[in-house]
Amino acid sequence: MKTQYPTATWTVRQLCKDDGRTPEGVCFNPQECTTAAGVPGTRYTLYRDGEVFGTACLTADEERKVGDPPPIRILVLKAFENLDWPASELEVQPPDGRTLVNLDTNFYTSNTEATSIPVSLVQARVVVTAEPIAYRWHFGDGSSTTTTSPGAPYPDLDVAHVYETTDKVLVSVDTQYGAASFTVNGGPPEEIPSTIWINGEDQDLEVVEALPQLVVR
Missing domain, CATH: 2.60.40 (Immunoglobulin-like)
Incomplete structure (x- = not known):
């Protein structure tokens, strides 16, 4: 039988070099990074239920535009090992x-x-x-x-x-x-x-x- 668990809420926030943001909260000087594939990107902070979960380096294609959240697949892969998989009895x-x-x-x-x-x-x-x-x-x-x-x-x-x-x-x-x-x-x-x-x-x-x-x- 499949087990159901409470739903976690995920949000993201783009990291700025010196926290420089517009009044709307948009980062105009994001932290640059290089992905594992060697592609330039920018860095985001990931939050799970309001608590810092980690960061992710996203390419320009993944980012799509300033302020967009990262692709869901990246979040899922990062979340997989932190979900509450049940221990065997x-x-x-x-x-x-x-x-x-x-x-x-x-x-x-x-x-x-x-x-x-x-x-x-x-x-x-x-x-x-x-x-x-x-x-x-x-x-x-x-x-x-x-x-x-x-x-x-x-x-x-x-x-x-x-x-x-x-x-x-x-x-x-x-x-x-x-x-x-x-x-x-x-x-x-x-x-x-x-x-x-x-x-x-x-x-x-x-x-x-x-x-x-x-x-x-």
């Missing part, structure tokens, strides 16, 4: 925070669906979507593994680990989001060539030894 079997030494402990998560986050970018309705594409499992004994599988409940053991000694450990699963895209005002999706890892919360797990019991028949 880790499931461990056996349950209840205890497992046995020298036997398979099963790990999985149900976080497999795409997540869509609506964002307001300079008076446009933007929806950013990404899905889990990899999982990094931390077993708490110094070992970890990365898979594309989210694991599965018993009897499947897609992601299993054998603890060799009794111990109290912290286990977790990190999630990599990718296969991302965004839409503007309900239009066709456009690819976002970015990925991001979201760390999962630690869970306590006690590894105990199975004690033999005498059964009287």
